[in-house]
Structures are given as C-alpha cells and as structure tokens.
Amino acid sequence: MKRVALxxxxxxxxxxxxxxxxxxxxxxxxxxxxxxxxxxxxxxxxWIFNDPPTLDHVRLLFGETEFPRWVLNTLIVVVAxxxxxxxxxxxxxxxxxxxxxxWGERMGMGIFFTYLIPPTLLFVPFSRLVALLGLxxxxxxxxxxxPTMTIPFCTWLVMGFLRSVxxxxxxxxxxxxxxxxxxxxxxxPRLIVPGILTVVVFTFTLVMQEFVYAxxxxxxxxxxxxxxxxxxxxxxxxxxxxxxxxxxALFTSIPLAIVYNLFIDRFIQGFTMGAVKG
Amino acid sequence: xxxxEIRNLKKYFGDLHAVDGVxxxxxxxxxxxxxxxxxxxxTTLLRMIAGLEHPTSGEIYIGGVxxxxxxxxxxxGIAMVFQSxxxxxxxxxFKNIAFPLEASRVPRQQIEAKVRWAAEMFSISRYLDRYPRxxxxxxxxxxxxxxxxxxxxxxxxxxxxxANLDAKLRNTARDDLKRxxxxxxxxxxxxxxxxxxxxxxxxxxxVMEHGKVRQMGTPQDVYEDPVDTFVATFVGQPPMNLLDLGxxxxxxxxxxxxxxxxxxxxSTFAAGEDVRAFRFSVRRVEYLGSDRYVYGAxxxxxxxxxxxxxxxxxxxxxxxxxxxxxxxAVPRAALRYFDADTGLRRRS
Amino acid sequence: xxxxxxxxxxDVLGVLMLAPSLAYVILLVGxxxxxxxxxxxxxxxxGSLRFEWAGFGNYGAILGDPIFQRALRNSVVVTVGSQAxxxxxxxxxxxxxxxxxxxxxxxxxxxxLPWAVPVSLAAIAWTWIFDSTxxxxxxxxxxxxxxxxxxxWLGDPALALVAIIIVQAWRILPFATVIVLAGLASIPQExxxxxxxxxxxxxxxxxxxxxxxxxxxxxxxxxxxxVYTATDLGVVYILTGxxxxxxxxxxxxLAFQRGIxxxxxxxxxxxxxxxxxxxxxxxxxxxxxxxxAEVGAR
Numbered sequence: 001m002k003r004v005a006l007x008x009x010x011x012x013x014x015x016x017x018x019x020x021x022x023x024x025x026x027x028x029x030x031x032x033x034x035x036x037x038x039x040x041x042x043x044x045x046x047w048i049f050n051d052p053p054t055l056d057h058v059r060l061l062f063g064e065t066e067f068p069r070w071v072l073n074t075l076i077v078v079v080a081x082x083x084x085x086x087x088x089x090x091x092x093x094x095x096x097x098x099x100x101x102x103w104g105e106r107m108g109m110g111i112f113f114t115y116l117i118p119p120t121l122l123f124v125p126f127s128r129l130v131a132l133l134g135l136x137x138x139x140x141x142x143x144x145x146x147p148t149m150t151i152p153f154c155t156w157l158v159m160g161f162l163r164s165v166x167x168x169x170x171x172x173x174x175x176x177x178x179x180x181x182x183x184x185x186x187x188x189p190r191l192i193v194p195g196i197l198t199v200v201v202f203t204f205t206l207v208m209q210e211f212v213y214a215x216x217x218x219x220x221x222x223x224x225x226x227x228x229x230x231x232x233x234x235x236x237x238x239x240x241x242x243x244x245x246x247x248x249a250l251f252t253s254i255p256l257a258i259v260y261n262l263f264i265d266r267f268i269q270g271f272t273m274g275a276v277k278g
Numbered sequence: 279x280x281x282x283e284i285r286n287l288k289k290y291f292g293d294l295h296a297v298d299g300v301x302x303x304x305x306x307x308x309x310x311x312x313x314x315x316x317x318x319x320x321t322t323l324l325r326m327i328a329g330l331e332h333p334t335s336g337e338i339y340i341g342g343v344x345x346x347x348x349x350x351x352x353x354x355g356i357a358m359v360f361q362s363x364x365x366x367x368x369x370x371x372f373k374n375i376a377f378p379l380e381a382s383r384v385p386r387q388q389i390e391a392k393v394r395w396a397a398e399m400f401s402i403s404r405y406l407d408r409y410p411r412x413x414x415x416x417x418x419x420x421x422x423x424x425x426x427x428x429x430x431x432x433x434x435x436x437x438x439x440x441a442n443l444d445a446k447l448r449n450t451a452r453d454d455l456k457r458x459x460x461x462x463x464x465x466x467x468x469x470x471x472x473x474x475x476x477x478x479x480x481x482x483x484x485v486m487e488h489g490k491v492r493q494m495g496t497p498q499d500v501y502e503d504p505v506d507t508f509v510a511t512f513v514g515q516p517p518m519n520l521l522d523l524g525x526x527x528x529x530x531x532x533x534x535x536x537x538x539x540x541x542x543x544x545s546t547f548a549a550g551e552d553v554r555a556f557r558f559s560v561r562r563v564e565y566l567g568s569d570r571y572v573y574g575a576x577x578x579x580x581x582x583x584x585x586x587x588x589x590x591x592x593x594x595x596x597x598x599x600x601x602x603x604x605x606x607a608v609p610r611a612a613l614r615y616f617d618a619d620t621g622l623r624r625r626s
Numbered sequence: 627x628x629x630x631x632x633x634x635x636x637d638v639l640g641v642l643m644l645a646p647s648l649a650y651v652i653l654l655v656g657x658x659x660x661x662x663x664x665x666x667x668x669x670x671x672x673g674s675l676r677f678e679w680a681g682f683g684n685y686g687a688i689l690g691d692p693i694f695q696r697a698l699r700n701s702v703v704v705t706v707g708s709q710a711x712x713x714x715x716x717x718x719x720x721x722x723x724x725x726x727x728x729x730x731x732x733x734x735x736x737x738x739l740p741w742a743v744p745v746s747l748a749a750i751a752w753t754w755i756f757d758s759t760x761x762x763x764x765x766x767x768x769x770x771x772x773x774x775x776x777x778x779w780l781g782d783p784a785l786a787l788v789a790i791i792i793v794q795a796w797r798i799l800p801f802a803t804v805i806v807l808a809g810l811a812s813i814p815q816e817x818x819x820x821x822x823x824x825x826x827x828x829x830x831x832x833x834x835x836x837x838x839x840x841x842x843x844x845x846x847x848x849x850x851x852x853v854y855t856a857t858d859l860g861v862v863y864i865l866t867g868x869x870x871x872x873x874x875x876x877x878x879x880l881a882f883q884r885g886i887x888x889x890x891x892x893x894x895x896x897x898x899x900x901x902x903x904x905x906x907x908x909x910x911x912x913x914x915x916x917x918x919a920e921v922g923a924r
Binding site: 039253 | 636658719730733747752766769796877891899902905
Binding site for chain 1: 291292328329330350351352356357358360361362364365366367368377378381382425429
C-alpha cells in the first residue's frame with residue numbers, strides 16, 4: 001500500500017515535470033493534419049500519433065531556417081565565454097581559497113553576491129555601454145557580458161571546491177622544493193581538474209540558457225543564439241511552425257539535460273553554501 | 279645536520295594566540311616531541327619551522343641561520359611528513375619519492391639510485407610502480423618517510439605521522455621510526471597528542487598548552503617531576519592523583535600529588551619504609567589483566583568525594599573488596615607538592 | 627640561502643590572481659549597477675549619448691502609471707504564488723525521491739528536465755501547450771468531462787497569471803527539490819532513528835524533527851527561487867508579451883518594453899530599480915544563513 005502511494009506520487013511528479021517534453025516530442029514528429037486539429041474535437045486524441053510520424057518538421061528546421069546558424073553562433077559564444085571564465089575565475093577561486101587568508105571567505109561571498117544582481121536590472125545600462133563600444137548586434141557583446149554572470153558563481157565554486165581538496169599536497173610540494181608559483185603552475189592544476197570541469201559545464205549551460213542579454217543586444221536574425229532565435233525568429237510572420245519549434249526545443253534540451261544530470265550535485269554544493277554540510 | 283633555535287616565537291590568528299611566546303633549543307640529532315592536545319599550538323609551531331606559516335613575531339634559526347620571514351619552505355633544508363602523508367595521487371611511488379630530487383634538479387641517474395636506496399631502507403622496493411591509492415596505510419606512511427629521507431634534510435618535521443594507522447600497526451611503526459632516526463641521526467621534530475608515542479619516541483618532550491611551553495625535558499623528567507598540575511595530569515594514564523589534605527604540617531593551599539602506581543595497600547610495603555598512609559574507601563575495582571585499577575576516595579582529603587585511583591600490578595594478589603575501607607600508602611619519595619592556586623610545583 | 631622572491635610572496639600572487647575577477651565584477655557588474663540607479667534619475671534615451679538629471683521625474687511618472695502598478699502587483703503575485711507552490715511541492719517531492727524505488731534514476735532525470743531546458747525554449751513549449759485553439763490541457767479537461775466551456779489561457783488576464791505561475795513553479799521545482807534532497811541527506815541518520823525509537827510516527831517526524839532541521843536549506847531554495855522568478859523576463863515575454871492589453875506585465879518585461887523597445891532608458895532603469903527590494907531581502911537573508919552556518923561549523 002505504501003509502495004503504491006510512493007509510485008503514484010513519483011509518477012505524478014514525473015508527469016508534471018516531463019509532460020511538456022513529451023508534448024515537444026509528439027509535436028516534433030507529427031504530421032500537420034494530425035497536429036492542427038482543434039482541441040475542442042474530443043474524439044481526436046492529441047496525446048498519440050494518429051497518423052504515422054514524419055521527419056518533415058526536422059527537415060524544415062535544419063534545411064530552411066537559420067537554426068544551424070544559431071547553433072554555430074551559440075557554440076562560438078560558449079567557447080569564448082568558457083575560455084574567459086576559466087582564465088579569470090579559476091585563479092581567483094584559488095587565490096581566495098589558498099592565498100587570501102582570512103579575507104578569502106568574506107571576499108568570496110562578496111563576489112558571489114554579485115551573481116544575484118540580475119540581467120533584468122543591468123540590461124538598461126548595458127544597452128548603453130554596448131552601444132558605446134560599438135558592439136551592438138554582435139556576438140562580441142554577448143562574449144563580453146556573459147562572463148559577468150559566470151565569473152562570480154564560478155569563482156565561488158572553485159573556492160568551495162578547493163576547500164575540499166587537502167592543502168597538504170601543495171604544502172608538501174613547497175617543502176619538496178617548489179616555489180609558491182611553481183606549485184600553482186605545476187601541482188595545483190592536476191588537483192583542480194574536477195573543479196575546472198564543473199566551471200566549464202556551468203558556463204556551457206548558462207550560455208545555452210541565457211535569453212535576456214541576447215534579446216537586448218542582438219537584433220538581426222543571423223546573429224542570434226539558439227535560445228533567442230527559436231522563440232523569437234522561428235515565427236514566420238504570424239505563423240508559428242510548431243513542429244519545427246518543438247524540434248528545436250527538444251534537440252537543445254536533450255544534451256543540456258544529460259550534462260545537468262551528471263553535474264547537478266556539484267552545482268548544488270555551490271548554491272547551498274554551507275547551509276548543508278556535505 | 280643542524281639544531282633548531284626558536285626565540286620568543288608568537289603566532290596570533292586575530293584574537294587567538296595559537297603560539298604565544300615559545301623559546302626552544304633543539305639540539306643537533308635530537309628527537310624532540312611536541313606534545314599537546316588539539317589547539318595547544320604544537321602544529322602551528324611545527325608549521326612555522328617549516329615556513330608554511332609566518333610568525334607574528336620571534337625568531338627561528340635552523341643550523342644557525344635565521345629563517346623566519348624571508349626564507350621559503352623549499353630553502354630551509356627541511357623535510358616534512360604530514361598526517362595525511364600528502365602523497366601526490368597522480369604519481370607512482372617511485373615518482374613520489376623522486377619528486378623532491380627532480381625539483382632540485384638532481385641528475386636522472388642519481389635520482390634513480392637514491393630512490394632505490396631509500397626504498398630499500400623502508401622495504402617498499404616492491405611497490406615502486408604502484409600508485410598511492412593502491413597502498414595500505416602503513417605502506418603510504420613509509421612512502422612519505424622515504425620521500426622525506428631522500429632530500430637529505432637538516433631537520434625532519436613530522437606531524438602526527440602515526441595517527442592514521444591502526445593501533446597494532448602503530449606499535450611497529452613507532453619502533454621502525456625510532457630505529458631509523460637513530461640510524462641516520464637527523465634532528466627530528468615530532469608533533470603528537472598521544473603521550474605514549476611521546477614517551478616512547480622522544481629524547482626530550484615539550485609539553486604545550488594554550489600556545490605556551492609548560493615543560494621541556496626527558497620523558498622521565500616530565501613523568502616523574504612535572505612542573506605543574508597541568509603536566510602532572512596530562513602525562514600519565516591514569517593521571518596523577520591530586521589531593522587537598524588541609525594538612526597543617528604543609529604550607530597552606532598545598533596539593534599533594536602521587537601517581538596511581540605508587541598508591542598501594544599498606545601491607546605491600548616493608549614495615550620500616552618511609553610511607554604516608556591513607557584510609558582509602560574502595561568504591562569499585564576494574565580488572566584489566568596486567569593491572570587492577572581501584573577507584574575510591576581518601577578520608578583525609580578536604581574534598582572527600584574526589585576520586586582517587588590506585589593502579590595495582592598483577593603481582594599483588596591481595597583481595598580488594600568493594601565498599602570497604604582499607605589502609606593504602608604512598609612512599610614519601612613519590613609524593614609531589616603543588617601550589618593549589620598557581621598549580622606550580624613546590625619543592626618541599 | 628634562497629630568499630623569498632615574488633614567486634614565494636603569497637600576498638602578491640593572491641592579488642595578481644584575484645585581480646582579473648575583481649576587475650570584471652567591479653567594472654561590469656558594480657559600475658553598471660550604479661549606472662542603472664543613476665540612469666533612473668535621468669532623462670537618457672537610446673540613440674543619444676547626452677542625458678540630464680531628471681530628479682524623481684521617472685519615478686513620479688511610473689508610480690502614477692496604472693500599467694506599472696499592475697506590473698508591480700503581478701511581480702509580487704507571481705513570485706509569492708509560484709514560490710509557495712514550489713515549497714510545498716519540493717518538500718513533498720524530496721520525501722518521494724529520498725526513498726529507493728525501481729526506476730528512480732530515470733524518474734530523477736525526468737524531474738530535472740525543466741531546470742536544464744533554456745527558459746525561452748520552455749516558455750515557447752508552454753505557449754504551444756496553452757494555445758488558444760490547440761491547447762492539450764483543454765482537450766484533456768474536456769475529454770475527462772471537467773470542462774464544458776473553454777479556457778483562453780493566455781487571452782484572459784487572470785488565467786494568464788495562473789499560467790505564468792504554473793510555468794515559473796514548474797521551472798524552479800527541480801532546483802528546489804534537489805536542494806531539499808541535499809538537505810535531507812545531511813540530516814544525521816541517528817537523529818531520525820532516535821525519533822523512530824522515541825515512537826514518533828511519519829508525520830510527527832516530518833513536522834517536528836525533519837522540517838525544522840531542513841529550514842535553512844528550504845530557505846536557500848526559496849531565496850534562489852525568488853531571485854529567479856522575480857527577475858525573470860523570458861517566461862512572461864514569450865508567453866504573453868505583457869498582454870492582453872498590458873495586464874500581465876511584470877517588472878522586467880515592462881522595463882524592457884519602456885527602456886529598450888521604447889528607448890526611454892531613464893524610465894526603464896527606474897522600473898528595474900524596483901527589483902532591488904526583492905534582491906535586498908534575499909541578500910540579507912542569505913548573509914544571515916551564511917553567518918549561522920559559519921558559527922555552526924565551529
């Protein structure tokens with residue numbers, strides 16, 4: 001009896017969380033005449049394929065829209081922002097955890113709090129700044145601005161990660177003949193690899209998801225990223241191509257979901273900040 | 279080889295005085311143990327000698343050269359073994375031991391020879407190709423010692439290197455460590471909270487508390503002639519008994535101290551022996567095989583409830599019934615006197 | 627004997643390694659933040675670089691504007707409504723997902739999906755789900771005999787707010803659940819077992835032992851949820867665009883409409899500044915929690 005309730009509850013949550021994705025899946029592969037039947041027709045069940053599935057919408061998405069271009073743009077921004085974030089946040093996290101002494105924690109928290117300042121508060125001044133720099137409607141604007149979101153969180157993440165890595169190996173290396181700098185350059189990187197990986201993944205997911213800045217800075221369709229282009233520019237005139245739209249959403253969500261599933265625990269450690277002792 | 283001189287060394291972390299004015303003179307070739315509970319400042323002191331912490335004030339000399347302040351750890355001619363052993367997880371045992379040599383750019387062939395020599399010494403030659411995670415705790419500890427050895431350091435610094443071993447292994451490891459230190463004769467500073475390790479290993483012991491040195495001396499000095507009540511109760515298991523007798527023949531506010539193993543039934547002493555007798559009401563007897571611990575109270579005490587412990591060797595067969603009062607005694611030579619207010623030893 | 631060179635100076639290295647991060651945060655978060663506040667007191671417009679002091683002009687204008695009042699109210703309603711829903715659902719979901727059962731890994735994967743998907747793509751999927759003609763929700767309700775008329779989800783101001791709250795709760799739920807799960811895992815098993823031995827049943831254990839211990843962690847989940855919901859632009863922008871007739875705007879969408887689309891930077895900034903109270907409450911609460919965690923750890 002208890003088991004039944006448990007499975008029922010688990011199923012309930014799965015349906016709530018997962019049904020939009022099921023709906024994406026069904027919509028992606030449905031033929032138009034199966035898709036566009038008004039919901040008032042109770043006899044036509046929309047949850048299943050009443051006609052054989054089709055790849056037409058997928059073909060349209062990849063062949064006749066700017067979607068491939070958006071994928072490329074997104075990748076360019078992802079790579080650039082990952083490079084900047086790793087180069088800036090990893091040394092900073094190391095510095096706070098290992099070199100800053102008693103001030104490290106406080107300063108780390110200060111940097112972390114800037115993560116709470118949302119894009120929706122900053123996009124107005126940024127729109128002006130980006131115009132001043134001549135970066136309007138260019139991927140450069142995104143590459144410049146996205147690290148403002150990734151650096152604070154990742155600095156904090158690396159600092160927290162290093163706390164869990166024993167200090168003694170680095171101290172041992174200093175006794176064994178390395179300078180502090182040599183330890184940082186030659187010993188520490190091996191120890192921080194998992195932390196760096198987390199930073200890369202966090203940055204990747206954040207860039208994939210970002211919408212506000214992209215909406216503010218990018219106006220021409222061929223410069224858009226996936227998360228902006230799909231909801232904004234896949235609409236032809238007033239006509240939504242729901243099949244292709246859902247295909248785009250589905251294909252973008254799958255890799256992100258897999259990556260998230262693998263790294264979720266690491267992110268959570270960052271968010272809970274010691275309110276949970278792991 | 280070299281001795282270590284420490285003068286009025288202090289380390290403050292904000293309000294916390296981790297090390298609060300320590301003077302030490304560690305002789306060449308000596309095995310010195312820093313003994314204290316956690317928070318006593320012993321590890322901070324060791325880390326300052328290593329150069330991993332910067333002193334707030336004071337001076338450190340290694341082999342006569344002042345090193346505090348400006349000399350980085352690698353240039354101090356020291357080797358250190360951490361409690362966790364701090365083995366490089368991604369390097370094999372060979373590469374771990376070779377690391378300090380590579381760092382000081384020793385030629386390849388010499389490294390090879392030296393590593394093999396050291397590995398032979400600790401009988402870990404079989405494991406040279408393994409990674410640290412494939413080794414047992416005892417093997418890891420020996421790898422760490424090996425790595426410390428190949429540097430030819432002037433001073434060894436050991437931070438509780440036996441704490442992570444199980445009790446059985448710890449005994450043999452202690453023996454190995456002491457033999458090894460005698461053999462190479464390098465000055466060694468050893469940090470522990472375990473008084474048995476301290477007594478067994480140290481040529482001299484430094485007892486620390488709240489960042490200060492309470493007593494420094496041979497294990498025998500520290501055990502038999504504690505300078506204050508702290509050392510008297512910290513060293514020795516069970517601790518020294520301390521009684522306030524209110525005895526008019528003694529100066530006022532005097533505590534009388536004696537070790538449990540000196541507190542024996544009156545009948546075990548010869549009639550003419552100079553002893554001090556007590557009426558000991560026995561509360562409970564613990565049979566521990568080689569010894570018996572007898573818990574009770576002494577009627578003469580100003581605080582008759584205070585627990586007094588007697589430790590009777592297995593050779594005393596006499597029955598000690600619980601709940602009865604018996605006559606016990608302590609040889610006068612074994613009595614120690616302390617000032618009840620300051621805790622300091624009184625020579626009377 | 628080697629002297630300490632720069633390569634050994636921890637203070638110098640520490641500052642050098644921290645500097646780029648600090649510079650980024652100060653120049654591109656700190657400065658724009660103050661610029662946002664400054665702009666809200668100016669009559670700046672996009673396209674022109676000149677701007678003049680406008681005092682409280684922008685604030686006066688928006689406070690008297692019924693659309694703004696509505697947006698402010700909507701922001702509060704959506705944030706409070708969705709987070710209340712999230713707290714209840716996440717606590718329940720965490721109770722379910724702490725148990726072991728067949729297929730749990732898959733179930734957890736599904737549960738996490740809403741968090742992984744980009745907001746804008748989730749919003750467009752929901753737009754399709756709430757479509758005025760093809761809404762699968764309406765079909766299901768009708769087929770089940772629960773609906774006789776018709777629900778214009780995004781066309782009716784009240785229903786649109788409900789839709790927005792559902793989507794926000796749906797999006798935050800996985801995040802909150804995972805955080806609460808982490809909190810549950812950190813409750814020492816002995817405490818729970820002691821409660822069992824003391825004869826406490828499931829509900830007593832839940833309300834008198836576990837929930838009080840979970841409070842800090844649930845608070846963290848809610849705080850992030852508040853930030854994510856109150857400052858979100860994507861859901862409302864895509865779902866309703868603020869419509870019908872500007873009735874479903876929240877602060878971010880209205881700020882975007884006035885500040886970016888309408889090119890009135892001053893007013894856009896002033897609207898966005900009203901997000902600050904949400905953020906200050908969150909920041910203060912977090913600092914308190916962090917301090918308590920710090921004290922508890924000692």
